[in-house]
Amino acid sequence: MKILFVNNGLAGGGVEKLLNDMLPLINESGNYCELLILFDDDAKYLESLRNNGVKVQIVPKKIYKKGHFQRILYIMNYIKNNDFDIVHANEFPLIYYCSIIKMILGKKMPKLVMTEHNTDNRRRHIKLSRPLEKLIYRNYDKVTSISDKVQEVLLDWLQPNDRDKYVVVYNGIVAENFRNSKPYERSDLVPEISGKDKLLCVIGSLTEQKK
Numbered sequence: 118m119k120i121l122f123v124n125n126g127l128a129g130g131g132v133e134k135l136l137n138d139m140l141p142l143i144n145e146s147g148n149y150c151e152l153l154i155l156f157d158d159d160a161k162y163l164e165s166l167r168n169n170g171v172k173v174q175i176v177p178k179k180i181y182k183k184g185h186f187q188r189i190l191y192i193m194n195y196i197k198n199n200d201f202d203i204v205h206a207n208e209f210p211l212i213y214y215c216s217i218i219k220m221i222l223g224k225k226m227p228k229l230v231m232t233e234h235n236t237d238n239r240r241r242h243i244k245l246s247r248p249l250e251k252l253i254y255r256n257y258d259k260v261t262s263i264s265d266k267v268q269e270v271l272l273d274w275l276q277p278n279d280r281d282k283y284v285v286v287y288n289g290i291v292a293e294n295f296r297n298s299k300p301y302e303r304s305d306l307v308p309e310i311s312g313k314d315k316l317l318c319v320i321g322s323l324t325e326q327k328k
Contacts, residue, residue, distance in 0.1 A: 120150040121201045121227075123192065123211045127160040127173075131288070132207050132234060137162040138291050141169035153195060155188065155211070156181055185210070193218045196227065206231040209238065216256040232286070233262045236270045251275055261286040 122140065127133050136152060143150045151172035157163060166173050180191045192214055196204060204227050206215040212231050219226040231254075240246045254260060254275055260283045262268035268285050277283065303310050310316070 118148045118202050119200065120148065120203045120205060121153060121196065121199070122150060122205045122207070123153045123215060124155075124207045125211060126154050126156050126158060127162040127166070128158070129161045132232075133162050135288055136207075137165055139289065140166060140171045142291075144170055153192065185214075189214050189217055193221060197222070197225070201227045203228045203230055207234070209240070213253055216253040219256045228258045229256065230259045230261065231257050233260060233267050233271050236267050241274055247274065251277070255279070258282065259284065263288050 120143065122136060124132060124136060127136075140150050140152060151174065152166065153174045153176070154160075155176050156178075157175050163173060174195065176188060176191055180187050196218065204215055206212045206229070215229060215231070219229050240250060254277065260271075262271055262283070262285050264287065265285055268283060272280065272283060303316065306316065307314075
């Protein structure tokens with residue numbers, strides 16, 4: 118199976134960390150995947166992915182700077198010329214780009230999948246965007262959400278008729294990394310900490326969309 122993942126970039130967010138961990142494992146499984154990104158600014162995981170044998174294609178800067186239409190055209194031609202079985206989109210605006218490409222290519226488009234990562238975004242605070250969002254999401258063959266809550270609010274927003282294609286797939290981890298990990302001493306983390314102080318650990322950013 119040949120899979121193309123598309124993402125904005127490779128900075129240090131949760132989506133990028135997941136791709137960095139997951140894509141090499143997909144290739145090791147006997148399938149093939151590669152990654153197409155819009156830009157390589159602050160690309161924390163670019164070298165890591167390439168060192169692990171994952172092809173990372175970057176939209177040329179001269180194309181990126183020309184705007185949405187040229188980016189969509191570039192991605193569409195890349196899909197057409199590489200015989201993928203699945204295209205998997207993450208993040209806005211790429212979920213829009215890929216949906217539009219499917220409208221253009223029709224049956225020539227590979228199976229189209231996307232992942233919803235957050236419980237909120239700015240588009241959901243614009244009432245007029247709901248009809249557009251319903252159209253965009255309708256073009257996907259499968260829509261995965263990373264948690265039950267993410268899927269709940271997404272379905273409440275879209276009110277789709279084809280609910281069967283909406284599924285929850287929890288983010289995975291490389292379990293071996295945790296089995297082999299060693300605990301830190303409290304003083305290594307915060308030298309001035311006392312025995313009565315409490316340490317809190319937060320996985321993810323402290324933002325509204327992560328609630």
